[in-house]
Amino acid sequence: MNPRDNERLTDVSPGTPMHALCSRYWLPAGLASDLPEPDGAPIRVRLLGRNLVAFRDSDGQVGMLDELCPHRRASLMLGQVRRGTIECIYHGWRFSVDGSIVEMPNCDDERLKQRYRANAYPVKEAGGFLWVYLGPKDAMPEFPMHEWMALPERNRHPRIIASRSNFVQVMEGLLDTTHLGVLHQDSLPRADGTVKVVNNTTRPASRFTAVSNSAKVPVVEVEERSFGIYAAAIREGMADGEAVRDVRITAYVAPFTIYVANGHVTLMIVPVDTETTHLYIVYWDPEKPFAEEPYRSDIERGTGTLPEVAERWGFSRETLGAPGTMSMANHWGQDRARMASGESFSGLELFAMEDAACTSSMGTVSDRQEMLVPADLAIVRMRRFLLAAADAVARGEAPPAFADAEAARHVGAVHTQIAPGEDWREAVAATATTTEEA
Template sequence: MNKEDNETLCRVGKGTPMGELLRRYWIPAALSEDLPEPDCDPIRVRLLAQDFVAFRDSAGRVGILDELCPHRRASLVLGRTGHGGIECLYHGWRFSVQGKILQMANCDDEKLAERYRANAYPVHEVGGIIWVYLGPAQHQPAFPLHPWMEAAPEHRYTRIIASHSNFVQVMEGLLDSSHLGILHQDALPAGDGSQRYDHPGKTESFRYLTSLRAPKIEVHETSFGMYYAALRKVVHDGQPMVDTRLTAFVAPFTVYVAFDHGRVALTLIPVDDEHTYFYNITWEDERPINTEPYRSQIDLAGGTLPDVARRWGFARETHGQARTASRQNNWLQDRAAMRRGETYTGLPPFTAEDAAMTSSMGPISDRQELLVPADLAIVRMRRMMIEAARSVAAGGTPPGYETGQHPGDIVPWARKLSPGVDWRSMLPGMESVSA
């Protein structure tokens, strides 16, 4: 990829083509539990290379304002919550969640209090996540109701994984079926079905990932992004079948993948050009997976148990701290365990493995690559995102759902199909933009 395209693809600051594209969508800013109660401590939120303060007011409403006070630029993250807003320590200006000035302790001129405002952004709190819209008011889109938002809180488990990489790099890992059976082979069932890790919802077809490592990738573009299928020729009950794993990419930053029981939505939120928060949302209709033992099972399978997340530095609390995984310590790889034949990667399964691969490329990969057919979905996503960013910069509309279409219609699956059955014919009623 040439340097100019790579810059367009990756830079997310205000005024950049990709940054402006992303600002046309509702964006997860934090978990609801990060602001656990009315008038709790405010938090700093960094999104798309901009800093904000998020707080919950006395009535429980969430406000997101520019971090720096509009008076003389002190940080509102140091401010006091209460009396219906957040109050700057420096001169006691107090702001509502809408940015209205409720008090100006060092000024008696009520007209100024009427005229001045803090920059406040529209907020929506749904599905245990605080969402914000950072784009131009006239382009604010309808709030998209994703299928997991309808699940009761006990049936939904959300984790945030912090990554020292540009968001596109992390997203590419989710559109890369061929790495699953190679990088993650320690955690997946072997060809004979035996496995070291249990996972609620892990399908039998996972074992094909480790034995058939060069899947055929096919892409079907839609108005919201694309579906892609990883096809592996298998023999099932003596019959030739095509193991088909369907993934949906919902522009600009969400990927849906399928399991037998639960489903997973993966949303990659750029903190800035070089850091990403990866919202991993698992939901399941039958079981209350947001309780034990399910949470620990999911964390074990995904490699996100709290002690691993803290030690490897993909927990938000420890991210970037000394002694967590980094280039300097080769991502805490255990060469001795590799030599003993206990592990292929020398890393905890899945998340630490992915984090090591994506951050070892450098925070923004130069994408001077030698690609193969297995990389097709990655190439198409990049092209789609660059085109969308340039189109929006030229006054076009961002990719989105068609009228009447709903994220709940997007149901990825993993199935074995008879040879000759076209997986595209089984998509849930989607109108394609191009075949």
């Protein structure tokens, strides 16, 4: 990729085409539980290279304002949340969740109080997350209600994983089908029919996992839709003694949502700034209470998102980049003795660490001076879609969107097996997230 396109693709700082594109969507802005109670301490939210302050007022309403006070630019992170407002501790100006000024103790000109206001952004709480819209008010899209958001709290388990990598790089890793059988080979089904999960525990493998990862060269096909792309990785393989065509279809929804065919999981790869990404993961199931045990720990062990593990490794929002956490400086804890003995292929502690190590070893923003092969098609098409979307917005056109609310509700990944001559596109014609794995 040429350096100019690479920069247009990855730079999300204010004033860039990618910033303008991403601003046209509702952005996940943390866990709703980050603001547990009315009049609690404010929190900083950083998105697209901008700093905001979020607070929950006395009525429980969440407000998000630019972090710096519009008066003389002191940080509202130092502010006091009370009496239905956030109060700047410098000169005592008080702001409501909508940015209007309730009190200006150092000014008795009522007209200035009416004229001035803080930049306040529309906020929603849905699916266990906070959401904010940073774009032009007259272009605000309808809030996208997806299937998982409407579920009761006990049926979904939201997690946030932090990484020091550009968001496009993280998305590429999630669309990259051929690394599974190499990098993550220790997690593949073993002769006894189990797969290894974090902390050296195991769980039974499904027949789907076995075929998906068996052949290292899949045929990758891509279908473009109004909202993004569907990418299918098609592998010929054997399951229970029969020849099958295994199809793993991933959905990419611009600008940063990916549905992978691995149980019910929605991934939102949110750019905090050009070099930092928060990966929002929602595990959900219409029937099973994923927020409760034993599901909760089981999911977290299988994916390396156990809170204490994420903390220790530096994958939590709080510990990202903290001393002693995993980075290129300590080679991500790679254990060469275990590699040499054949005990471990990567020498790294399973899935999450393997991905984090490879993705960030490219540098926080990869230069994309690559030698690509046909199996990389999904990655190439996602980049192209994203760049075209940014160009469209720069020309004054609308950003990619679903045709209607119904289409948005039904987008998802599919993992299935089809007969020769069958077209995988039929499987996504009326997509719901379906798979045998959970």
